[in-house]
Amino acid sequence: MIIDIRNVSWARENKTILQNINWSVREGEHWCLLGLNGSGKTTLLNMINGYIWPSEGTMSVLGKTFGEFDLRELRKSIGWVSTSLQQMLYGSETALNIVLSGKFATIGLYDATDAEDRDKAEALMRSLGCSALIGRVYDTLSQGERQRVLIARALMASPKLLILDEPCTGLDVFAREQLLQMIAMVAKQRQAPTIVYVTHHVEEILPCFTNSLLIKDGQVFAASETKEVLTSAMMSDFLGVSVEMNRRSDRSWLSVKGALWS
Numbered sequence: 001m002i003i004d005i006r007n008v009s010w011a012r013e014n015k016t017i018l019q020n021i022n023w024s025v026r027e028g029e030h031w032c033l034l035g036l037n038g039s040g041k042t043t044l045l046n047m048i049n050g051y052i053w054p055s056e057g058t059m060s061v062l063g064k065t066f067g068e069f070d071l072r073e074l075r076k077s078i079g080w081v082s083t084s085l086q087q088m089l090y091g092s093e094t095a096l097n098i099v100l101s102g103k104f105a106t107i108g109l110y111d112a113t114d115a116e117d118r119d120k121a122e123a124l125m126r127s128l129g130c131s132a133l134i135g136r137v138y139d140t141l142s143q144g145e146r147q148r149v150l151i152a153r154a155l156m157a158s159p160k161l162l163i164l165d166e167p168c169t170g171l172d173v174f175a176r177e178q179l180l181q182m183i184a185m186v187a188k189q190r191q192a193p194t195i196v197y198v199t200h201h202v203e204e205i206l207p208c209f210t211n212s213l214l215i216k217d218g219q220v221f222a223a224s225e226t227k228e229v230l231t232s233a234m235m236s237d238f239l240g241v242s243v244e245m246n247r248r249s250d251r252s253w254l255s256v257k258g259a260l261w262s
């Protein structure tokens with residue numbers, strides 16, 4: 001089991017932010033985590049990465065039960081791409097050094113690297129279409145280029161779990177499609193990590209995402225095969241407004257039917 005969350009709740013300042021979450025991710029699955037602003041997605045990810053602990057319930061990640069394992073060790077097996085990570089990185093580093101730092105799951109590059117590490121980093125950058133960026137200073141990259149560098153960084157430690165938290169935020173339609181193509185390619189590779197992809201937008205749900213978790217007001221609204229979740233009825237119920245789901249290019253596209261305000 002990659003992720004096994006049982007009856008987990010998390011409360012802060014007398015407010016229950018996650019309530020009775022049950023979620024299992026098995027090997028061979030790739031999940032999309034979908035929810036509106038403030039629904040609890042980031043909180044759930046912070047828990048999976050061991051930055052916060054459940055107030056109630058039990059959970060294990062990559063077979064390690066929380067409370068019985070050194071989380072810093074576990075984090076090396078989890079690749080994480082998020083805006084908060086992007087803000088923490090040292091922007092004056094080269095793209096290559098940013099990728100290399102992924103081997104140690106550190107923000108800067110403090111440990112020595114060898115030729116094999118550099119070969120691996122360069123190969124990853126090539127496969128993600130960013131070999132031309134190797135010597136470039138990270139701060140000078142476009143948002144689409146940064147995201148590809150960060151995915152290469154996340155893959156540097158050959159993680160078993162890859163968490164992509166809203167990677168398409170701030171991308172134009174071309175950069176978004178390019179990034180989605182790269183993610184589909186990563187998912188197809190032999191020994192690909194299990195991917196958890198977080199988004200607000202259903203059209204980003206690629207065919208490789210076999211399962212989807214809908215989260216609403218800190219609770220699981222649905223957790224099932226993606227094709228069962230992405231129906232007009234389910235999404236209308238989830239969003240609380242009448243929507244129509246259409247399939248195009250092997251993806252689902254959502255249009256709002258009812259009036260959002262009067």
Ligand SMILES: Nc1ncnc2c1ncn2[C@@H]1O[C@H](COP(=O)(O)OP(=O)(O)OP(=O)(O)O)[C@@H](O)[C@H]1O
Nearest residue numbers: 012013017035036037038039040041042043044200
């Ligand atoms: N440390 C905290 N103390 C108090 N409230 C918190 C804390 N962390 C998160 N929250 C609240 O929990 C709720 C869920 O937040 P979270 O960031 O997990 O949502 P999200 O689904 O990731 O939202 P978004 O899509 O906007 O990033 C929000 O109402 C937020 O204000």
